Amino acid sequence: MSLEHARYDRNAELLERAFRELLVERGVVSDAAVDAGVEFMYTRTPALGARVVARAWFDPGFKARLLEDGSAAVGELGIEVRSLKLVVVENTPMLHNLIVCTLCSCYPRMLLGLPPDWYKSLEYRSRAIREPRAVLAEFGLHLPAGMTVRVHDSTADMRYLVLPMRPEETDSLSEAECAMLVTRDAMIGVARVDSLKNVL
Amino acid sequence: MTPRFNPGERVRVLDKFTAGHVRTPRYIRGKRGVVERICGEFRKPEELAYGRYAGEREPLYRVRFAQCEVWPDYVGAAEDTLDVEIYEHWLEKTEDKR
CATH class of the missing domain: 1.10.287 (Helix Hairpins)
Structure with a gap:
């Protein structure tokens, strides 16, 4: 600093x-x-967001409702969201999503708690929209050229959560075990969810 | 208020200067994009910032811009996009396909 x-x-x-x-x-x-x-x-920590992500991996109906109306779907899990207007964006093998707030530090605090300091830094806020691929590479996430990058700037009343891809080799895990793999960074979009063998 | 724009419609962000608090970033003014969704109705930040809560609510949109439209020297895929929330009074219809 x-x-x-x-x-x-x-x-x-x-x-x-x-x-x-x-x-x-x-x-x-x-x-x-x-x-x-x-x-x-x-009381707000990334564990809440991780529960939402794991439920979406296990329950296709929930996932569809989550992508349609994030706030309502999260309410189904009994998580208090207050006035949160949640938009959930899904990563696929062809598409990677990244969240930023260029104007200040808007963040889905009801689901992830307080944002990390780097999320509020001028450098992340200005570069994430301008050169997202370079920023992601610095986080250790190298995306293939054929993958589309979609950046979301939370300029107004919506808050964003990335629904990461479920890693391979997690078929034998329970929903709660899968939730433990989901990191804050993966829900902001600067990381993938690692498969179990990389975590252990 | 009935939303003036529908998802899929091409819009342009007004390129104007205003003093005081706004939630339309400078970098997106004058750029053209496509309405991705209507987010609902909200109060204008230009009024809220000064303690005026009585104003009408107005539609808020998520507008999707091609990165190469926003940054002519963008390094990345041509399909890369940037979604930004814009209030209706900052948008106008455009036919320009650029």
Whole structure:
């Protein structure tokens, strides 16, 4: 992190604290409500997204509903999504999807938790739309020339989740075991889901 | 509000400059694409950013652009695309096949 960036973060922290204290002082929110909000965010982890992906691999009907209306389908699993408007995009042998938010850091937090720092970096945000193949190669994902790359810029009210391909040699695994293979990066689109033999 | 555009229709993003908060990235202004889907109706970010919640909701679209339309020097496959969410007041119909 550059010195300039560090200074910026410090300013943002001070601004957040001043703003929050004012809101509490004026009775707009309570400290308890802020704490509850922070605690709720910590219950959101990529394991939720992984459950959704594994269910889609095992249940074609669920997968069809997930691609049609992401928020409604995720609700079926009893996962609280609040106001999330989810669009799920499917990777195939011919098509690879990649998610970015060029304007800020929009991210499906209800399903993946807080975004990684690189997702919020100016470098990822500007390069993912401009040279996605080069960015993916830097993540170790080299796509064949014949595969189409589809980048999704979450500029407004939708949030995106990549439905990765189910790796080979996972036929003997249960849905819960498959869910354990699904990583955050695979659901953003900067990685594939590794087959079991690469994980073990 | 009935959406003015349908999936599959060709549209162009308005190439205008506005001060203040907008959710239409600069790099996509003036570019041509195809409506991929209608996302529903939402409030304008230009109003929401300033605490005005009373405004009408308007359709939001996902528009699919060819990467080689967005970046003339794009390095990658000709089929590569970029999907961006654009509010209706930022779009106009175009017949231009480019």
